[in-house]
Amino acid sequence: MKNFCSRRQFLKISGATAAGWAMASALPPWQMLSAAEIAAAEGRYVATYCEMCFWKCGAFAKVVADKVVKLEGNFLHPHSRGVLCGRGNGGLGLLYDPDRLKAPLIRTGERGDGKYREASWDEALSLVAEKMGKLATDYGPESLALFTHGSATSHFFPLVKAYGSPNVAMPSFAQCRGPRVAAYDITTGSDIGSPERLDMANSKMVVLLGSHLGENMHSSQVQDFTQAIGNRAKIVVVDPRFSTAAGKADYWLPIRPGTDMALLLAWTHLILKNHWYDAAYLEAYANGLEEMIGQYDEYTPEWAAKETDLSPAVIIETAQLMAKNAPAVALHPGRHVTWDGQDVQRSRAIIILQALLGTWGRKGGIYLASKAKLPPLPAGKAYPKPGRPALNRGGYPFAGGEGVTNVVRASTLSGQPYPIKGWFVSGTNLLAALPNPDETRAAIKQLDFLVAVDMMPTDTVVHADVILPECSYLERHDSIAQLRGRDLRLSIRQPAIEPLYNSKPGWWIAKELSRKLGLEAYFPWQTYAEKLEEDCLAWDIDFDELKEKGVVLIPNSENAYIAPGNPPVFKTASKKIELYSEELELLDFDPLPRYVRNEQPQADEFRLLYGRSPVHTFSRTVNNPVLNELFSENELWLNPRPAAKLGLKNGDYVALVNQDHIKKGHIRLKVTERIREDCVYMVHGFGLQSERLSKAFNRGVSDQELISKYVVDPIAGTTGMRVNFVRLQKEA
Ligand SMILES: Nc1nc2c(c(=O)[nH]1)N[C@H]1C(S)=C(S)[C@@H](COP(=O)(O)OP(=O)(O)OC[C@H]3O[C@@H](n4cnc5c(=O)[nH]c(N)nc54)[C@H](O)[C@@H]3O)O[C@H]1N2
Ligand SMILES: Nc1nc2c(c(=O)[nH]1)N[C@H]1C(S)=C(S)[C@@H](COP(=O)(O)OP(=O)(O)OC[C@H]3O[C@@H](n4cnc5c(=O)[nH]c(N)nc54)[C@H](O)[C@@H]3O)O[C@H]1N2
Ligand code: SF4
Ligand SMILES: [Mo]
Numbered sequence: 001m002k003n004f005c006s007r008r009q010f011l012k013i014s015g016a017t018a019a020g021w022a023m024a025s026a027l028p029p030w031q032m033l034s035a036a037e038i039a040a041a042e043g044r045y046v047a048t049y050c051e052m053c054f055w056k057c058g059a060f061a062k063v064v065a066d067k068v069v070k071l072e073g074n075f076l077h078p079h080s081r082g083v084l085c086g087r088g089n090g091g092l093g094l095l096y097d098p099d100r101l102k103a104p105l106i107r108t109g110e111r112g113d114g115k116y117r118e119a120s121w122d123e124a125l126s127l128v129a130e131k132m133g134k135l136a137t138d139y140g141p142e143s144l145a146l147f148t149h150g151s152a153t154s155h156f157f158p159l160v161k162a163y164g165s166p167n168v169a170m171p172s173f174a175q176c177r178g179p180r181v182a183a184y185d186i187t188t189g190s191d192i193g194s195p196e197r198l199d200m201a202n203s204k205m206v207v208l209l210g211s212h213l214g215e216n217m218h219s220s221q222v223q224d225f226t227q228a229i230g231n232r233a234k235i236v237v238v239d240p241r242f243s244t245a246a247g248k249a250d251y252w253l254p255i256r257p258g259t260d261m262a263l264l265l266a267w268t269h270l271i272l273k274n275h276w277y278d279a280a281y282l283e284a285y286a287n288g289l290e291e292m293i294g295q296y297d298e299y300t301p302e303w304a305a306k307e308t309d310l311s312p313a314v315i316i317e318t319a320q321l322m323a324k325n326a327p328a329v330a331l332h333p334g335r336h337v338t339w340d341g342q343d344v345q346r347s348r349a350i351i352i353l354q355a356l357l358g359t360w361g362r363k364g365g366i367y368l369a370s371k372a373k374l375p376p377l378p379a380g381k382a383y384p385k386p387g388r389p390a391l392n393r394g395g396y397p398f399a400g401g402e403g404v405t406n407v408v409r410a411s412t413l414s415g416q417p418y419p420i421k422g423w424f425v426s427g428t429n430l431l432a433a434l435p436n437p438d439e440t441r442a443a444i445k446q447l448d449f450l451v452a453v454d455m456m457p458t459d460t461v462v463h464a465d466v467i468l469p470e471c472s473y474l475e476r477h478d479s480i481a482q483l484r485g486r487d488l489r490l491s492i493r494q495p496a497i498e499p500l501y502n503s504k505p506g507w508w509i510a511k512e513l514s515r516k517l518g519l520e521a522y523f524p525w526q527t528y529a530e531k532l533e534e535d536c537l538a539w540d541i542d543f544d545e546l547k548e549k550g551v552v553l554i555p556n557s558e559n560a561y562i563a564p565g566n567p568p569v570f571k572t573a574s575k576k577i578e579l580y581s582e583e584l585e586l587l588d589f590d591p592l593p594r595y596v597r598n599e600q601p602q603a604d605e606f607r608l609l610y611g612r613s614p615v616h617t618f619s620r621t622v623n624n625p626v627l628n629e630l631f632s633e634n635e636l637w638l639n640p641r642p643a644a645k646l647g648l649k650n651g652d653y654v655a656l657v658n659q660d661h662i663k664k665g666h667i668r669l670k671v672t673e674r675i676r677e678d679c680v681y682m683v684h685g686f687g688l689q690s691e692r693l694s695k696a697f698n699r700g701v702s703d704q705e706l707i708s709k710y711v712v713d714p715i716a717g718t719t720g721m722r723v724n725f726v727r728l729q730k731e732a
Helices: 007-019 035-040 091-095 121-139 150-163 171-188 219-230 260-273 279-285 301-308 312-325 343-356 405-414 437-446 506-516 528-539 543-549 582-586 625-630 640-645
Strands: 044-049 058-064 067-073 105-107 116-118 144-148 205-209 234-238 251-253 329-331 422-426 449-454 466-469 481-484 488-491 551-554 606-611 635-638 653-658 663-671 679-683 725-730
Touching: 035 067, 044 543, 067 091, 091 625, 105 121, 121 144, 121 422, 121 449, 121 466, 121 506, 144 150, 144 405, 150 422, 150 506, 171 343, 171 405, 205 260, 205 312, 234 312, 251 312, 260 301, 260 312, 260 343, 279 343, 301 312, 312 329, 329 343, 405 437, 506 528, 528 543, 543 551, 635 640, 640 663
Parallel strands: 144 422, 205 234, 205 329, 234 251, 422 449, 449 466, 606 679, 635 663
Antiparallel strands: 044 058, 058 067, 105 116, 105 466, 481 488, 488 551, 606 725, 635 679, 653 663, 653 725
């Protein structure tokens, strides 16, 4: 129990936070230096890329006497362009968080009761290997599932594949981008990527449906959006809440939540009816315009106005504006698009509009991905063929290779089609990422074995049988990030300092485990630096240049826009954009998006909405001493009229009771005109229940716990989560 603080210590620390995190956590004195002193100090700079979210901004760590004193954006890196967001700057808080996992731990009590003893790496890894061996014998290696997100994936995915399991689950697919990936795949044959290839900096018009840029803080994307605002591009923001982006918009469309499809179909109706589409573009690059004619007649602005609670005039005006500014219209596809289980079709409705306006491959619309290619890396040892097929697709035809976390969870619970008995979890906090945490907890109970590789004692981690402490991204090598935008970007991550405490890099953990499992042939290098150097050699990249500059750009020989000799490439069956999808039709899905009404709240209910704070990433930064000081507790946004009706005022604390009678409290009210009357809103990631997180424990309320209901998208198997309703109860 050494490295977990006791309840009493915890209270002491949390009581002391007001006095400043540096004091409370007894941080090294250099943390007390002023900004001027840090700037003046002689130090060395180590190039890396950020892992505070997944935008992978290039950064430099300034190191003075073995302490990282500052993080700076890398000006050469297209994702940061020299600017790290608040969370990126807050990376130091993660590195020096006193609550970090400091040594391998082995569970001594019941699963979930938080009793652990410290162990050596050798003992902990031997135990993991033994348990993995037993799982393979008892149920077959496919009974182990990997749950992962971020750079941990590149180490543990190979390990689990070598071991013989095809089951890899990523909440960043099934609870995030999955529907969009599927929709682009079906419609254009390729994804819009990360970074999304929106040419906002050159757009004459930007349309955001829910994408709350400015709170959603991907550095270069927000910079592009800012440039669009500076260029006086017309900005349309569709959001039930007056978001930061809405504050910059020409049009704020406070839509009734869950009705965006009606708006999209009405816009499509208007564009078709008035022949505002780009006929020559469609002739050259799209299939299915004829099939669309007549299918949208019913979706008039007057009809949509009733569904969306917007005025017909504003629907018409914004459609006209799109037509006028096309093709320089950046109609954002959204990123976190798991809303209501009709998400692939809503994403398709957006892509169809992008196509009608001729934006794909055009300046100010969607630029083309770089066609730059790297020579292939030498083939490693072939992975064994799993004895049983992956669960992941689970009957959802476009589930993506590694996606359906809920299918893996369901199989853990039901044992069908075969039992999942072991979870290997790294870089994801399942209890804060998957809907219906009760189901997740029940699944965890069924497990023979749970191992977690993490940096922090999160709600999920404290259920593990063995906890393996990974060092932070500032203390390790990771794989070279390959990012495709206008050019191909290769970024390196290298340790600024040695791992603190008894933590280890993910690559080391995977390699050591492979040794114990007799799978070391899959990790044929001694150190990761050696592997990176070999990769660069194969790619003909100057490793020293990469180490020094942090990023090497492989320019796009072709243009980013459609031009003679530079046509767009659509990897669909017809080699065109498939407005009308025969592929979906063959599978008995609607070949064109159509309207299916979502359930709406009862008179005394509110739809539960959630989103981002600019200074936090999901649940993972809530305990970060630097970022927690900026934003320590989420609030519940509520419109003044329902507030008055309920006798509630700004600053009151309330409990929330959802449609399944799950009650969670307290959360402080923010009574504001900036939200519609039929919904409430909170920042995701709060209300954490691990007592080991001294700053995050029980602060605010967890949206997750109130998301007991979800709707699975039948096409992608992803989980729509904005289908929960809450009632408010005043708390003392
Ligand atoms: N209710 C609700 N649910 C959501 C969302 C929402 O808005 N509301 N958002 C959804 C979206 S968009 C996504 S992408 C997913 C994301 O969900 P997750 O993938 O679970 O979230 P992350 O914050 O990426 O992962 C957090 C875990 O990574 C650990 N970690 C941080 N750094 C490291 C490291 O260097 N190494 C290792 N090994 N671990 C590390 C953290 O301590 C934490 O345990 O959640 C989805 N779920
Ligand atoms: N600071 C920060 N930035 C991040 C992240 C982070 O954790 N922190 N995570 C990153 C990741 S992985 C992702 S996927 C993205 C997610 O970021 P986005 O894709 O931008 O956001 P969402 O979480 O989908 O949506 C939140 C917004 O949708 C609005 N909304 C709710 N219901 C509806 C509706 O029915 N219709 C419409 N039109 N709007 C609605 C909410 O009011 C809120 O403004 O953010 C990325 N950027
Ligand atoms: S957007 Fe912010 S948190 Fe994400 S990688 Fe860039 S600096 Fe880091
Ligand atoms: Mo996401």
